[in-house]
Amino acid sequence: MAKYTTDELMTVLMAREVKNGDVMIVGVGTPIVWAAFTLAKVTHAPDAFFHFLMGNTFVWEARQVSLLWLELGAASRCHRLHNTGECTLELLPHKRLTTIEFFRPAQVDQFGNTNNTVIGDWNRPKVRLPGGAGIPDFSGFYATGQFLYVTRHDNRTFVPTEKLFFRSGVGFVDGKKPLIEYGLIGVGPKCIITDLAYLDFDPKQRRMRIKTVHPGVKVEDIQKNTGFELLKAPDLKETAPPTEKELQLLREKVDPLGIRKLEVLAGKERQELLEEVIRKEYSLINRIPPRL
Amino acid sequence: MKDKIMSLEEAVGLIKDGDLIGIGGLSFWRKAAATTREIIHQKKKDLGVLSFVGGFCEDQLIGAGCANRVRTSFIGMELFGLAPNHRRAVESGQIKVYEETEATIALGLKAIYLKVPFLPLRGILETDILKVRKDLKEFNDPLTGDKLVACPPIQVDVAIIHVPYADEKGNGNIQGPVWLDDDLSKTAKKTILTCEKIVETEDIIHLQGKGQIPMQSVDAIVKVPYGAHPTSCYPFYTFDANAIMKYIESCQTPEGYKQYEEEFINLPGQGEYLEKIGGIKEILKILL
Numbered sequence: 001m002a003k004y005t006t007d008e009l010m011t012v013l014m015a016r017e018v019k020n021g022d023v024m025i026v027g028v029g030t031p032i033v034w035a036a037f038t039l040a041k042v043t044h045a046p047d048a049f050f051h052f053l054m055g056n057t058f059v060w061e062a063r064q065v066s067l068l069w070l071e072l073g074a075a076s077r078c079h080r081l082h083n084t085g086e087c088t089l090e091l092l093p094h095k096r097l098t099t100i101e102f103f104r105p106a107q108v109d110q111f112g113n114t115n116n117t118v119i120g121d122w123n124r125p126k127v128r129l130p131g132g133a134g135i136p137d138f139s140g141f142y143a144t145g146q147f148l149y150v151t152r153h154d155n156r157t158f159v160p161t162e163k164l165f166f167r168s169g170v171g172f173v174d175g176k177k178p179l180i181e182y183g184l185i186g187v188g189p190k191c192i193i194t195d196l197a198y199l200d201f202d203p204k205q206r207r208m209r210i211k212t213v214h215p216g217v218k219v220e221d222i223q224k225n226t227g228f229e230l231l232k233a234p235d236l237k238e239t240a241p242p243t244e245k246e247l248q249l250l251r252e253k254v255d256p257l258g259i260r261k262l263e264v265l266a267g268k269e270r271q272e273l274l275e276e277v278i279r280k281e282y283s284l285i286n287r288i289p290p291r292l
Numbered sequence: 293m294k295d296k297i298m299s300l301e302e303a304v305g306l307i308k309d310g311d312l313i314g315i316g317g318l319s320f321w322r323k324a325a326a327t328t329r330e331i332i333h334q335k336k337k338d339l340g341v342l343s344f345v346g347g348f349c350e351d352q353l354i355g356a357g358c359a360n361r362v363r364t365s366f367i368g369m370e371l372f373g374l375a376p377n378h379r380r381a382v383e384s385g386q387i388k389v390y391e392e393t394e395a396t397i398a399l400g401l402k403a404i405y406l407k408v409p410f411l412p413l414r415g416i417l418e419t420d421i422l423k424v425r426k427d428l429k430e431f432n433d434p435l436t437g438d439k440l441v442a443c444p445p446i447q448v449d450v451a452i453i454h455v456p457y458a459d460e461k462g463n464g465n466i467q468g469p470v471w472l473d474d475d476l477s478k479t480a481k482k483t484i485l486t487c488e489k490i491v492e493t494e495d496i497i498h499l500q501g502k503g504q505i506p507m508q509s510v511d512a513i514v515k516v517p518y519g520a521h522p523t524s525c526y527p528f529y530t531f532d533a534n535a536i537m538k539y540i541e542s543c544q545t546p547e548g549y550k551q552y553e554e555e556f557i558n559l560p561g562q563g564e565y566l567e568k569i570g571g572i573k574e575i576l577k578i579l580l
Binding site: 287 | 318319321344345364365366367368370371372374375378379382383385391392393394395398399401402413414415416417418419420421424438439440467468469470471472473474475501524526527530531533534537577578580
């Protein structure tokens with residue numbers, strides 16, 4: 001079996017969620033999502049295409065992930081340019097499109113409700129986070145499900161409802177009723193991909209459960225790092241690891257600079273990678289990210 | 293025709309203390325950075341700051357003490373971290389936050405040009421946004437009975453937007469992402485447009501996207517090359533990652549911000565600013 005790192009496993013698992021023909025919505029500052037979507041496009045989903053918030057554009061072709069030069073792909077290579085109101089309200093919620101978008105919550109509870117707004121009381125927070133952006137608008141309304149990812153699975157992120165400081169994204173609310181009875185027309189959260197497991201939701205209880213466990217991880221470790229009791233899927237098994245082909249494409253074509261790792265690393269190691277990526281990208285003569 | 297081309301100093305004179313200003317762009321992409329520095333120079337007070345996605349400029353205005361309220365769906369520096377002055381001001385209760393979303397801003401602006409008291413939103417139901425925004429009201433649609441949210445209009449006093457091209461009439465052309473800048477200029481009472489190049493209307497006609505910022509909404513046109521630095525301006529330059537990291541590092545304390553202000557904002561003009569950030573050597577790094 002090929003050796004791989006956590007970011008590679010997570011990227012591959014996220015890529016496998018893309019269905020051929022999906023609109024893959026790439027937010028800002030989410031290179032792991034961008035890498036995953038690009039990998040999907042060059043493997044099993046050639047007819048999927050990108051929607052870049054960074055560009056407010058639809059883009060058909062896949063290009064290498066870039067930190068500094070992304071507008072040369074997202075803006076100059078688009079087949080449609082639109083304003084934000086148009087894409088938030090008209091284009092992306094379109095009935096004929098199936099969309100996939102990954103959110104990274106600062107906190108998530110057992111029903112998949114999320115918080116990206118504050119740590120502590122909203123009126124006088126301990127930490128003010130950037131805010132929910134479009135998550136409050138979209139989370140209850142995805143026809144194909146809401147996709148989440150967490151790069152460090154711990155009980156600071158996975159918290160019971162009473163410790164969720166602010167609900168900026170809607171999951172299954174309190175799990176008691178179908179979402180339609182709350183006035184929400186979406187199907188709710190579909191999965192959460194973490195560094196330890198692939199989690200989804202029990203369809204009856206609408207509560208989070210372990211679906212697959214990553215190789216080398218024990219179920220007890222996952223529970224120990226989760227602030228509420230996780231259910232277990234009846235067919236619980238081990239996560240299928242990345243294939244040689246997926247790894248090779250990711251490392252050599254999709255994201256050779258390892259920009260996705262900025263979402264996984266912390267502290268000095270992260271700062272060093274950030275500086276290295278910037279140095280390498282500034283030193284390029286041709287700044288147009290290669291077409292894949 | 294009224295001459296709209298003026299100096300940055302004159303243009304920023306259109307902003308009054310207490311105004312709600314709307315800043316175009318996104319986090320550190322095509323933000324009106326030179327205009328922001330001039331606002332800080334002129335020591336404007338009690339400004340409201342609205343931006344679809346805030347970042348570098350919004351954070352500076354908060355750090356400088358020019359703003360007392362902020363309305364954004366997101367404010368941060370993406371992979372580079374949180375917006376340091378914003379974070380500090382909110383955590384210490386120095387600034388009022390209007391928790392917005394992409395749709396509450398998009399519809400709030402749209403309600404202005406449709407001249408309606410609210411627009412209905414099928415979204416944000418069951419979120420805590422409704423608990424902290426009492427002016428957003430849940431209601432039942434009179435036709436179907438469905439639960440919806442009424443989003444009130446957002447009246448911006450002055451929009452500040454940076455674009456690559458503008459003509460002397462005030463038609464502004466954006467080559468890359470527009471975000472909400474067109475709606476912002478159309479609905480604001482006044483718009484200050486800074487640009488990289490002043491071109492003829494004939495050129496706007498031939499540019500992709502044409503005049504997304506319409507002339508009737510623009511009051512001031514100022515030519516400021518590299519006027520978005522250290523944020524980006526497609527198709528000319530990307531953001532200056534080193535300058536942004538330096539800013540964040542400096543702003544970890546209020547004193548650090550003051551020092552940054554002294555060094556990079558308290559300067560006679562754009563020429564001195566560009567020299568200060570490292571001149572042509574640094575500019576060459578960011579050219580697309």
